[in-house]
Amino acid sequence: MDDSDEALMARVARGDEAAYRNLSRRHVPAMLGLARRILGNAADAEDAVQEAMLRVWTHAPRWQPLAAFRTWLTRIVVNLCLDRKRRAPWVELEAAGEIVDPAPDAAEQAEQSERDRLVAKATAELPARQRAAIVLTYGDGMSNAQVAEILDTTVSAVETLLVRAKQNLRRALDSTGEEDG
Amino acid sequence: MTNQQFPEQLDAALKRTMQAQPADPAAVDRVLARLGGPLPRQKIPLWRLPAVLLDWQFAPAWPRVAALAACAVLGFYVGIAGLDRRFDHLDGRFTAAANADLGSIVFEPETLTGARP
Numbered sequence: 001m002d003d004s005d006e007a008l009m010a011r012v013a014r015g016d017e018a019a020y021r022n023l024s025r026r027h028v029p030a031m032l033g034l035a036r037r038i039l040g041n042a043a044d045a046e047d048a049v050q051e052a053m054l055r056v057w058t059h060a061p062r063w064q065p066l067a068a069f070r071t072w073l074t075r076i077v078v079n080l081c082l083d084r085k086r087r088a089p090w091v092e093l094e095a096a097g098e099i100v101d102p103a104p105d106a107a108e109q110a111e112q113s114e115r116d117r118l119v120a121k122a123t124a125e126l127p128a129r130q131r132a133a134i135v136l137t138y139g140d141g142m143s144n145a146q147v148a149e150i151l152d153t154t155v156s157a158v159e160t161l162l163v164r165a166k167q168n169l170r171r172a173l174d175s176t177g178e179e180d181g
Numbered sequence: 182m183t184n185q186q187f188p189e190q191l192d193a194a195l196k197r198t199m200q201a202q203p204a205d206p207a208a209v210d211r212v213l214a215r216l217g218g219p220l221p222r223q224k225i226p227l228w229r230l231p232a233v234l235l236d237w238q239f240a241p242a243w244p245r246v247a248a249l250a251a252c253a254v255l256g257f258y259v260g261i262a263g264l265d266r267r268f269d270h271l272d273g274r275f276t277a278a279a280n281a282d283l284g285s286i287v288f289e290p291e292t293l294t295g296a297r298p
Contacts, residue, residue, distance in 0.1 A: 013223075015223060017220060020220070021213075021216070021217070024212075024213060024216050025213060028204075028209055028212050028213060028216075029203070029204040029209050030201065030204070032204040032205075032208055032209060032212065033201045033202060033203070033204045034201070036204075037199060037201075042205070042208060045208075046208055046211060046212050049212055050212050050215050050216060053212070053216055054216070054220075054221065057220050057221065057223065058221055058222070058223055058224050059223075059224060060223060061223050061224065061225050061226060062224060062226045112194075115190065115194050116194050116197055116198050119191065119194040119195060119198050120198040123195070123198065123199070134195060134199060135199050138192075138195040138196050138199040138200075139199035139200055139201055140201060166188075166191060169191060170187065170191070173191075
């Protein structure tokens with residue numbers, strides 16, 4: 001039996017709950033990771049992913065395989081995360097603390113960890129759409145065209161979002177350096 | 182970090198900090214458990230309604246269709262056998278009174294002007 005996402009969605013559209021549970025088990029872990037990186041909060045991420053998966057069920061009969069299921073689901077999750085960010089204030093990324101990376105020099109490693117912590121902190125304070133673009137581009141390795149499809153915008157708008165995000169990050173990191181220095 | 186190094190180092194830092202990490206299994210279980218309950222009704226698009234109505238394989242609904250058909254057959258035989266006639270005669274007097282009233286209402290002169298219809 002064909003168990004591709006699209007085949008499962010066709011069964012979900014006919015009200016097949018087993019296919020829906022199969023699809024959920026397959027995509028919930030990755031979507032939780034994505035939502036958590038955009039929202040910076042595990043509890044909100046769980047709520048957003050649950051809501052997204054329920055929308056997959058209710059809207060399944062209307063779904064048409066024009067794009068990959070994964071792209072459609074990512075778009076739902078990102079939109080729900082952006083809605084939540086509009087309603088609630090930013091919460092700092094919980095796991096932004098220590099990121100261990102194999103480096104030959106201990107001093108260099110410490111410097112890199114500190115830099116990563118500052119970058120994560122500054123990213124958490126970016127506007128919602130800029131942060132979503134950064135997460136999808138750097139976290140999930142998506143192309144600008146894929147990010148544009150998910151954010152329902154153009155490729156040039158995504159490029160602008162990324163440039164502005166980096167400018168904001170630079171400004172935030174410069175001000176942090178001045179405070180520390 | 183110098184100005185020239187900054188873009189590369191920022192890119193590298195963003196890749197490290199934003200990379201997908203394995204989701205917490207407990208969180209995944211919680212979400213899947215919440216999705217495991219009764220699911221809401223699906224939204225059927227209007228363009229699919231004719232197909233739904235013409236689909237005779239709707240197994241869960243067939244007892245209701247059978248009940249409706251039984252009611253229709255019962256109603257047909259009650260009408261044919263005239264079992265409902267005696268109920269018609271019970272309100273015959275009211276029907277006559279209502280007919281008389283109707284005439285007086287229609288043909289009575291207008292109260293203020295005296296005009297006749």
